[in-house]
């Protein structure tokens with residue numbers, strides 16, 4: 401048999417593709433008419449008939465609308481009233497007191513009061529992209545830890561909370577004084593550069609200015625003697641795996657998650673975190689402090705719709721933890737950071753304020769004034785954290 405004898409002629413193919421596009425157009429038209437008919441308060445005879453004749457399509461459309469409505473309502477920010485909030489915070493304090501190994505998971509919601517937009521909240525990155533708006537410009541280098549960050553830091557230092565896992569790359573937990581050993585930054589830290597030999601360096605500027613999804617080289621070389629490897633940022637973008645131990649500290653995080661009897665989630669939609677099975681041990685109480693719906697709301701023992709700053713301050717007060725406001729001169733990055741060498745490529749992005757006139761950072765200090773920009777959106781935030 402001749403190969404290809406069953407193939408359709410070009411003419412037949414054109415006819416078939418024409419018929420398919422006609423059918424598609426017809427379906428689209430019917431769907432539109434049906435949608436109008438279903439929404440019409442007073443229906444014409446034609447519309448009634450259309451609905452009666454297309455039960456399957458009616459079912460599909462109705463289901464789609466319900467899903468849309470549900471997704472929309474899940475984005476709504478909800479607030480407990482003062483009367484609702486007080487007993488909930490009291491309950492939270494009691495749960496922390498009763499727990500042996502309480503740990504905390506945070507997301508972008510804890511940084512919104514530091515003027516860093518979150519992702520799915522009102523004015524957040526995804527919400528803005530979904531409505532066709534540009535991402536709100538922000539200057540993460542001028543952002544400083546909030547009272548909520550400081551209260552949480554105090555609660556960790558005093559051992560009330562045992563460990564903190566954060567999805568935030570803004571470095572504010574570290575800058576609020578949380579010890580690196582108690583902190584797992586699972587999506588990276590914008591102030592950290594790493595080499596493949598396991599060396600890592602904190603910096604006083606955003607190291608992600610030139611990096612992007614799958615492009616993590618910062619352009620500098622490892623300053624460790626005999627290493628000379630290239631340096632990379634530590635940001636984990638969508639679909640990427642982490643390539644270093646620090647700042648993710650997954651092993652430590654897993655050890656704490658395995659021991660925990662109370663997880664307090666603050667300002668996270670949990671849409672990403674829920675996928676890490678290791679973080680959700682079965683016999684463990686769960687508190688969620690978030691303004692929007694999360695996929696774990698039904699499993700929560702306590703659900704608080706309130707501002708995390710206020711709640712964390714109240715918790716710290718209950719445990720007699722003093723909350724000192726953030727002070728630039730005491731920012732841990734000053735002692736943690738490695739100064740740039742004279743020959744290192746300098747960032748074109750601003751340095752943190754604290755390097756000005758600081759003898760430890762002579763190169764940075766020299767460049768401080770000329771590099772400062774009032775509005776600046778860092779690499780990891782402006783580019784890489786977009787879903788596409």
Ligand SMILES: [Zn+2]
Pocket residue numbers: 595596597598599622623624627628629
């Ligand atoms: Zn190295």
